[in-house]
Amino acid sequence: MSNWSSDQEVDDIVEEEVDSIVEMIQYNYTHPYVPPAPIIRRVHIERDREEGHTRLWNDYFSDNPTYTNAMFRRRFRMNKPLFLRIVTAIENGVPYFRQRRDATGRLGLSALQKCTAAIRLMAYGYTADAVDEYLRLAETTSHKCLLHFVEGVINLFGDEYLRRPTPEDLQRLLNIGEHRGFPGMIGSIDCMHWEWKNCPTAWKGQYTRGSGKPSIVLEAVASQDLWIWHAFFGPPGSLNDINVLDRSPVFDDILEGRAPRVRYVVNGRQYKMAYYLTDGIYPKWATFIQSITLPRGRKAKLFDQWQEGCRKDVERAFGVLQARFAIVKNPALFWDKGKIGKIMRASIILHNMIVEDERHDYNFYDPAEFHHGEGSGSSHVDLSYSTDIPTNLHNMMGIRNDVHDTQMHDLLQKDLIEHIWQKFGATAQ
Known part of the structure; x- marks a missing residue:
């Protein structure tokens, strides 16, 4: 009996071993051995960043630079003192741009190298690795420089x-508008599309209009000196100007009672609502003055010519913005819409800084002209007006009705036609 039991145990052990061997064979057959992939280590490139900083300094920032100030202005899109002011503020305000030493005591990239890389990417619309040979920055470093620079x-x-x-x-804008024949005008408004090359596939239908390519809309208000006073960026490209206006905060200050009150006289009639010059797609509100589609008579034709000439301010601002910073002219290469928005916002800020810095070089009008001559002095900002009006539904609805008043629009347009004829009609005959 005991011999039988021992034989049975041996058989069970043998059967278990055989089963395990079969399972191992089956597993190896279904899961063939794959050797581990070789570890690819990142190749270190000694870029000699100190030599890159020295070359950049000698080319543009030394006491006797290689390139002239005019060449600096063309390549950096701004004058040298303004660029150095930006670099100093960025270096002091953004920790990423402060030059540090690594573990071996070697100095890292300078703020000049990082800011120059960011400006070059914005000015020329380069890819991130295009500045490597001159500034000695890797692609990922250039990309980080751009993002930290625009945030700063x-x-x-x-x-x-x-x-x-x-x-x-506002007083200065009103004076310039009155001098140009449009009392109460504080700028012109229009929209621009920025193509989004790497728009996610799921969003392409939303951001594409017709059979075109995906784009993001910028709504802006610009004055005659090309300063951009209002920028609303982000609506999908499938929207037209009216749809963008419905989402825009351009009139939020007026509706909430925070905007200063103005008054001006046109053709002997006093008005209290400033306005923008627009093209024909915008609605006929008291805050918009469009051109006349089919002008009849010499007065209407003369008004149409002056209105269209002044309305080009915002289109000129778009053109100068894209010429200065090709990154907003070329298709956007980023996937993240938030990063694209920061680049557009920073480009507009730099554009306004350049406008302020070079304003004395492009004096469109002598300030003395605002105090002499026909019709001067009728546009004023009410400095005693309090902007601390309680924001409630009743006040907002009343102001909204004033903004959307079509009868006031028609009356103002008729007075402007007569005013333009009285001011410039003699020279047009």
Whole structure:
């Protein structure tokens, strides 16, 4: 009996071993051995970053630079003192741009190298690795420089150079508008599309209009000196100007009672609502003055010519913005819409900084002209007007009705036609 039991145990053990061997064979057959992939280590490239900084300094920033100030202006899109002011503020305000030493005591990239890389990418619309040979920055480093640079520009300069018009700004804009024949005009408004090359496939239908390519819309208000006073970026490209206007915060300050009150006289009639010059797609509100589609008579034709000439300010601003910073002219290569928005916002801030820096070189009008001559002095900003009006539904609805008043629009347009004829009709005959 005991021998039988021992034989049975041996058989069970043998059967288990055989089963395990069969399972192993089957597993190896269904899961063939794959040797581990070789570890590919990142190749270190000694770029000699110190030599890159020295070359950049000798080319543009030394006491006797290789290239002239005019060549600096063309390649950096701004004058040298303004660029150095931006670099100093960025270096002090953004930790990423401060030059540090590594574990071996070797100095890292300088703020000049990083800011120059960012400016070159914005100015020429380069890919991130295009500045490697000259500035000695890797592709990933150039990409980080651009993103940190635009964030620094927004945080350090956005409040000043993308502000709402102050009462002093409004008074200057009103004076210029009156001098040009449009009392009460504070700029022109229009939209621009920025093509989005790497738009996610799921969003392409939303951001594409007709059979075109995906794009993102920028709504802007610009004055005659090309300063951009309002920038609303982000609506999908499938929207037209009216749909963008419905989402835009351009009239939020007026509706909430925070905007200064103005008054001006046109053709002997007093008005209290400033306006923008627009093209024909915008609605006939008291805050918009469009050109006449089919002008009849010499007065209407003369008004149409002057309106279209002044309305080109915002289109000129778009053209100069794209010429200065090709990154907003070429298709956007980023996947993240938030990063694209920061680049557009920083480009507008830098554009306004350049406009302010070079304004003395392009004096369109002598300030003395605003105090002499026909019709001067009728446009004023009410500095005593309090902007601390309680924001409630009743007040907002009343102001909204004033903004959307079509009868006031028609009356203002008729007075402007007569005013333009009285001011410029003699020279047109």
